[in-house]
Amino acid sequence: MRDRLKDVYNVVQEVNVLDSQDAANLALLARPELGVTFTKLHCWRLVQFEKCVFLDADTLVLKNCDELFEREELSAAPDVSWPDCFNSGVFVFTPSVDTFTKITEFAVQNGSFDGGDQGLLNQYFGDWATADIKKHLPFVYNVTAYASYCYLPAFKQFRDKIKILHFAGKLKPWLIQFNSQTKTAATPNEYAHAQDLIQHWWTIFCDNVHQSLTDNMAGLAGALAQLRIGVQRTPEQEQYENLMRRQCWESGQIDYAGVDAFDNIWKKITQTLEAKPDKEAETGSS
Known part of the structure; x- marks a missing residue:
């Protein structure tokens, strides 16, 4: 590194x-x-x-x-x-x-x-x-980069004048769910005002940083090196991105409008319940 x-x-x-x-x-x-x-x-x-x-x-x-x-x-x-x-x-x-x-x-x-x-x-x-x-x-x-009700209008008004953006707090671009195939970041709804700026961070990463990372680097750098940018995702890639998505979920960055939408969550719950063994049937057969 x-x-x-x-x-x-x-x-x-x-x-x-x-x-x-x-x-x-x-x-x-x-x-x-x-x-x-x-x-x-x-x-x-x-x-x-x-x-x-x-x-x-x-x-x-x-x-x-x-x-x-x-x-x-x-x-x-x-x-x-x-x-x-x-x-x-x-x-x-x-x-x-x-x-x-x-x-x-x-x-x-x-x-x-x-x-x-x-x-x-x-x-x-x-x-x-x-x-x-x-x-x-x-x-x-x-x-x-975050906004509250008192300064969101000002953020929109003066965004073209911003010289240095600070992803303070929980909003870190590298913790936001990223689709490596389409090169797009799934920005949470509460940060929609900064979606283009978050995407800009990822664009810089894809164009200028990713090719310099290697698998033998430690920590987050080594993990991000495993991303295959702009190509169809392999099973290993999907497994890695699911892990990143889980970390985003646990840190409060939930993609309610995408993969983490209620319909998808309910579908997963239903599949899990339907796949659960029937204990009464197992007891009766024994």
């Missing part, structure tokens, strides 16, 4: 905080619940760069965002759930070992109010909401 990533990125730096003998590892002994948070903090150690923009793995860049490098630390967009806090899925920062050490020490002493990196960073950069409006990124740089 590292070799494949090196074909795409200029720098591939492995971060494994549990094995590193540094300040974060020592702090982890005192605050083990912040393990994932400390992993993100390592971005401040990229001191070979003057300015950086952090992007969560569940973001999708839709337009050029080079102008972000003109912003100062710490610049971020408001979080939709509490706009006086920033969302830590996208932020501009200045690498510094000193800053890394200070945030690590702050984490050990104060923890995180939400148990993750977003709560910690909002506590450390506590004046973000009031000190400098220039550090407030426009929402188009970190638009959450």
Whole structure:
């Protein structure tokens, strides 16, 4: 996997905080619940760069965002759930070992109010909401893909201006049921407003990523490598996609309008009941 990533990125730096003998590892002994948070903090150690923009793995860049490098630390967009806090899925920062050490020490002493990196960073950069409006990124740089009744009209109105889409929460494109033969994603009804954007993620995956994956890769990458894109599905392929569909179901991503429609569920229940052995008949025959 590292070799494949090196074909795409200029720098591939492995971060494994549990094995590193540094300040974060020592702090982890005192605050083990912040393990994932400390992993993100390592971005401040990229001191070979003057300015950086952090992007969560569940973001999708839709337009050029080079102008972000003109912003100062710490610049971020408001979080939709509490706009006086920033969302830590996208932020501009200045690498510094000193800053890394200070945030690590702050984490050990104060923890995180939400148990993750977003709560910690909002506590450390506590004046973000009031000190400098220039550090407030426009929402188009970190638009959450889910919608509520209060901002769905705005999502539709300004969708063409979105620069970075953030699949925050349960909505992850790679967990949505995908038909490898037709190359289409079965977007749940509650995310219909973002159907084309979810499909865009899968199109990028099919065109630019899938051919770089191999079966001997670990985890999700190895599983996705088994997809046979654009061809008739084999029994093994259908078995794999049924497994993915079950994972989608268990994570709340249910295709009510498709395979998981009520008629199909009722049909399966009926078939199961009809196939059940008649215990009374078995008892009588014995």
